[in-house]
Every structure is written in C-alpha cells, then in structure tokens.
Amino acid sequence: MYRFVPNAARDALTFTSMALQDRVADNSAGICSAEMSEILFGAGFGVITDLENGPDGKLYVVSLSKGTVYRIGPKPGAFPDSDGDGAGDACDCAPSDAGAFGAPVEVPRLRVAGAAPTTIGWDSQAAAAGTATAYTTVTGDLVSLRTDHGFPSACTLAQGSAATSLTEARPDPPAGSGYYYLVRAENTCGNGTFGEAALDATLPPGCPCSALAGGALISFRIVNESLTVWVTNGPFIDRAKQLLATGTRQIPIFDTLLDGRACDPQWTWHVDPQNVSFADAAIELCDGLPSYIEANKAYWLGTVGSYCPWAAVVTSVEDRR
Numbered sequence: 001m002y003r004f005v006p007n008a009a010r011d012a013l014t015f016t017s018m019a020l021q022d023r024v025a026d027n028s029a030g031i032c033s034a035e036m037s038e039i040l041f042g043a044g045f046g047v048i049t050d051l052e053n054g055p056d057g058k059l060y061v062v063s064l065s066k067g068t069v070y071r072i073g074p075k076p077g078a079f080p081d082s083d084g085d086g087a088g089d090a091c092d093c094a095p096s097d098a099g100a101f102g103a104p105v106e107v108p109r110l111r112v113a114g115a116a117p118t119t120i121g122w123d124s125q126a127a128a129a130g131t132a133t134a135y136t137t138v139t140g141d142l143v144s145l146r147t148d149h150g151f152p153s154a155c156t157l158a159q160g161s162a163a164t165s166l167t168e169a170r171p172d173p174p175a176g177s178g179y180y181y182l183v184r185a186e187n188t189c190g191n192g193t194f195g196e197a198a199l200d201a202t203l204p205p206g207c208p209c210s211a212l213a214g215g216a217l218i219s220f221r222i223v224n225e226s227l228t229v230w231v232t233n234g235p236f237i238d239r240a241k242q243l244l245a246t247g248t249r250q251i252p253i254f255d256t257l258l259d260g261r262a263c264d265p266q267w268t269w270h271v272d273p274q275n276v277s278f279a280d281a282a283i284e285l286c287d288g289l290p291s292y293i294e295a296n297k298a299y300w301l302g303t304v305g306s307y308c309p310w311a312a313v314v315t316s317v318e319d320r321r
C-alpha cells in the first residue's frame with residue numbers, strides 16, 4: 001500500500017525526498033527500491049479489494065486472500081496530541097486548543113431558504129478545521145454596492161457565531177433592491193476569507209440599526225456616494241417612497257447634523273431622525289457630498305449644522321413603521 005500526498009491545488013503529487021523529485025521511483029534490481037520508502041505505507045495485506053475511510057477516522061482494508069478486514073489507526077502515543085482533538089501536535093495548528101486543528105477556508109456556497117423570515121445557511125467546516133470554528137456574516141444593500149463600487153457601506157450582521165445558519169431578522173429589502181451576504185469561517189488557527197481582501201483586512205462595523213423599529217431606513221445616492229439614514233418623520237418617509245416609486249427627486253433637508261456613527265457604517269455622523277423634510281430648493285451652503293462632511297466634520301456640525309444634498313436620489317426605503 002502506498003500513500004501519495006497531493007499538493008494544495010490537488011493537481012500534482014508532492015514528494016520530500018530528493019530521489020523522487022524526478023517523479024520516478026527507480027527500481028534498479030528489486031521491486032521495492034529505497035526510493036519508494038517515502039511513499040511506502042504498509043505491506044502484507046495480500047490481495048486488497050477495498051479501502052475505506054471509516055467515520056471513526058480509521059482506515060479499513062479488505063483483504064480477499066487473507067479473508068480479513070484490517071483496521072488501521074495511529075499507534076497510541078506515537079503522535080502526541082496534547083489537546084486530544086485527534087490531530088497530532090505536529091499537524092495541529094492550535095495544539096493546545098481542542099476546538100481547532102486546521103485553518104478555515106473560504107465558505108464555498110451560501111444557501112437561502114424560505115420567505116421572510118429567510119434563513120441563510122452554509123456548510124460546516126468543523127470536520128476540516130475543528131469543532132470551535134465560528135462564522136462571521138457581512139451584509140449590505142445591493143443598490144449601495146452598485147453605487148459604492150465596493151463594500152464601504154457593508155456592515156457586520158453576526159460575528160463569531162457557532163451556528164451554520166442565520167435567520168434574517170430585518171424586514172424584506174424594498175422592491176428593486178436586495179441584501180447580499182458574505183460569510184467567513186474563523187478559528188484560533190486563523191480566519192478564512194470573505195473573498196474580498198478589503199473586508200478581510202478590516203471587519204466592517206456592526207449593523208447597529210438592524211433591530212430599530214418605528215421608522216424607516218432610507219438610502220440616497222449622492223453623485224457617486226451613498227448615504228443611509230434612520231428617519232422617524234412619517235411625512236418624510238411617505239414622500240421618500242413616492243419619490244422612489246415615481247423616479248422623481250427632491251432635495252432632502254436634514255436640519256440637524258449629529259456626531260457619531262448611526263445606521264450608515266461609512267460615516268461617523270448622522271442626522272436627527274425627526275427633523276427632516278423635502279424641498280424643491282435649498283441654499284448652496286448646506287450642499288455637499290457625504291465625504292465632504294466626513295472630512296470637515298467640525299465645520300459642518302459646528303457652523304453649517306444642516307445638510308441638503310442637492311443631487312440626492314432616493315434609492316431605497318425600508319419602512320419599519
């Protein structure tokens with residue numbers, strides 16, 4: 001019986017001994033050359049008709065000529081396993097953590113089930129990485145994704161959750177938009193990947209407004225930026241829905257700018273949720289891009305005080321009243 005180790009891409013075999021770097025086990029005179037010692041796993045099994053990996057992690061070998069089923073496992077004590085997770089210390093990336101023995105990989109496919117409340121599920125990586133593998137979910141709005149050309153307005157919906165599914169507690173996204181979800185597996189050996197380097201490098205802030213009720217989350221496109229605000233002013237919400245439905249536009253007047261991040265993870269300021277209105281015209285002083293406010297926050301909050309982006313277009317209204 002021979003044991004071959006595939007490379008990471010699983011499209012070639014890897015050998016450590018110099019003699020096999022030419023990919024030829026030179027037999028010279030005998031049928032069991034010394035060059036084969038690296039790949040030789042065991043001998044004396046007779047005619048083998050089947051090899052199976054058992055659910056117990058052992059290898060089962062069926063020998064026709066010996067009339068025997070052999071069970072092959074690690075010799076007790078041969079491979080020290082300090083944390084007893086079944087992976088020898090030498091092959092355990094967290095040798096003192098029984099919940100982790102391998103690095104998580106990218107979560108390959110998300111599945112979505114059911115009408116609201118919708119469940120998002122994915123495959124467990126416990127068997128390949130360890131039982132303490134946890135999952136972090138990042139989400140965002142598809143319209144903002146298109147406006148932002150990336151993930152600056154994404155937020156973290158769940159962090160370090162042991163479950164391999166998540167029930168979406170937020171209401172349905174507005175017609176014409178949708179939510180996207182990215183899940184990353186993590187354990188003490190390291191993090192997998194969202195498949196997006198920027199998100200892997202810096203986890204976006206939590207979705208602080210996912211549980212708010214009695215108002216609406218309204219998103220605007222402002223030239224090439226996006227802004228999401230939490231609003232409790234009923235007439236403003238109704239008007240925003242009309243503008244969205246008819247594709248028309250009016251200037252939102254946010255009369256009170258406030259410090260601190262709220263429902264849009266991109267910006268460290270927000271607007272008073274009640275003190276808002278729509279108008280056909282506004283003074284130029286209060287016009288600008290969200291990034292201008294971010295860059296000159298003291299001036300905007302202290303001197304201008306209000307915000308009236310002329311170019312704002314309603315892109316979504318998530319009504320939670």
Ligand SMILES: [Ca+2]
Pocket residue numbers: 081082083084085086087088089092094095101
């Ligand atoms: Ca171990």
Ligand SMILES: [Ca+2]
Pocket residue numbers: 083085087092093094095096097098099100101
């Ligand atoms: Ca371990």
